[in-house]
Amino acid sequence: MTTLAARDLPRFGGFNLGMIRLELRRMMRNRRTVVFTLIMPAVFFLLFGTNASNRTERIGGGNVTGYILVSMAVYGAMLATTSGGAMVSIERAAGWSRQLRLTPLKPVAYIAVKLVLAMIIGFVSVAVALAVGSVSGAELPAHAWVLCGLLAWVCALVFAAFGLFMGYLLPSENVMQILGPVLAVLSFAGGLFAPVDTFGHTFATIAKFTPVYGVGEIARYPLVHDGTLWVAVLNVVVWTALFSLGAMWRFRRDTARV
Amino acid sequence: MTLTASPGITGRGTADLAVDLDSVVKRYGPVTAVDGVNLQIRPGEVVALLGPNGAGKTTTVDMLLGLAQPTEGTVRVYGRKPHDAVALGLVSAVMQTGGLLKDYTVEETVKLTAVLFGKPASSVGEALDRAGIADIGKRLVGKCSGGQQQRLRFAMALLPDPELLILDEPTTGMDVGGRHDFWQAIRRDAAGGRTVIFATHYLEEADAYADRVVFVRRGQIVADGTASSVKALASGRTVRATLPGAASSELESIAGVDTVEIRGDTVYLHGRDTDSIARYLLTSTPARDLEITSRNLEEAFLTLTADDAGSTR
Secondary structure (H helix, E strand, O other): OOOOOOOOOOOOHOOHHHHHHHHHHHHHHHHHHHHHHHHHHHHHHHHOOOOOHHHHOOOOOOHHHHHOOOOOHHHHHHHHHHHHHHHHHHHHOOOOHHHHOOOOOOOOHHHHHHHHHHHHHHHHHHHHHHHHHHOOOOOHHHHHHHHHHHHHHHHHHHHHHHHHHHHOOOOOOHHHHHHHHHHHHHHHHOOOOHHHHOOOOHHHHHHHOHHHHHHHHHHHHHHHOOOOOHHHHHHHHHHHHHHHHHHHHHHHHHEEEE | OOEEEOOOOOOOOOOOOOOOEEEEEEEEEOOOEEEEEEEEOOOOOEEEEEEEOOOOOOHHHHHHOOOOOOOEEEEOOOOOOOOHHHHHHOOEEEEEOOOOOOOOOOOOOOHHHHHHOOOOHHHHHHHHHHOOOOOOOOEHHHHHHHHHHHHHHHHHOOOOOOEEEEEOOOOOOHHHHHHHHHHHHHHHOOOOEEEEEEEOOOOHHHHHOOOEEEEEEEEEEEEEEEEHHHHHOOOOOOEEEOOOOOOHHHHHOOEEEEEEEEEEOOEEEEEHHHHHHHHHHHHHOOOEEEEEEEEHHHHHHHHOOOOOOOOOO
């Protein structure tokens, strides 16, 4: 009888920094991801947020340019975390997920890697937006620069869950071509491009139930100290729960099938 | 029809088997892909799973890798559940298609595999070398030819230094040169004592590279043995004779006859021992004009593996 050499399983189900490093390098190689998540939000900000009246009009402790900057940072974080989560779609379409089944990587560790990646790229996106804003006339109180940025980033977790859910729902090579417009509509409905009450009372009421609304309200709160915070928090919590449940449901079906 | 030329495995225990499939059945809805397969493979064997498309080869491979669960029966790889054996790196595979990301380089793909298996960085260059793709390490996977991608899959499969390597139709879509290079690499590797199972529908590949050939047809093993013994079993001969008014049931009962075909007054009897069939026809029936012809290997393979429904014989 052949004696087999002792073999061990990797720790943490295969979750490790080496994989995250390689995956980050691959994401940065994808020009579309870079344009969508890092460049576009900053460009939107420069186009819509930096005219003279926005710079002079005051809001909270800063100017309207600063207000729009935070909204665009949220938009960028949202695009970044969604596309991070939606990577699973491309990987399933390419048969890569199946290939990973032939390694010790546990499905849960794989999801964890994707979430970490989504949050890293979301962080970079927020940082880029704030950096562009700081040299383009955005004015915020010092603590708001930090708090608004952090809140935009942390709350974008809801879209990492959304991206994962969609990634498992739509096995497609170019899932972001579908999700990009969806996110734009949701951002509009959630008051990211223009305050929700600009469009009347009914619209403003509906807006409160859409998934982008909460994130935007929370992220801008350190600046404006306005609005009912608990509604926004409830919004984020409920949507995160819904998207996570959706992702888990599809994920379980996926693992059962293969 | 079940032909068995398997070397005596049954007498041995199952503890030291590389692969042990016990009455394995796999159904997908109304379709039975694998229909009661028993297969034992010992460490060090190089085994070809040979059969036409849709015979159940890939389903069998998927079950060996834990990618599919058997509906009935048990699958053990080195005495473990397939997925556990995979996670420990005891078994790895080169799959038919897919399984690669276009925007990784060749080297990064192997590096990621190494990271997942907890192997040192030095193992990456080694695997690239052994698969013969060290020179294209910096190339993006999307820019690699089919043969290069296949050798990349091979490099990934080598990384955990598996006891058992499974290849599913490894040379599909390769040109003759690519096929040759690929098998050279596999052959070098198997010389080190690794157990290899490969699924193929190329008879020549099974013949040239396997110690043991397992013929699969419609989810069942129809023959199992050394390449030469299976060929001998498969390549029987045909006795043609003029025999008016013959009944096929009567002809089928002749010792050594496997199949019978009647065309008008002419009968075609196929079997391994054509001498005794001829002797019987000449001594016990009014048959005349006897002719004995041998089938070629390709024809024999078709007989063994063809679907009855799609076959004209």
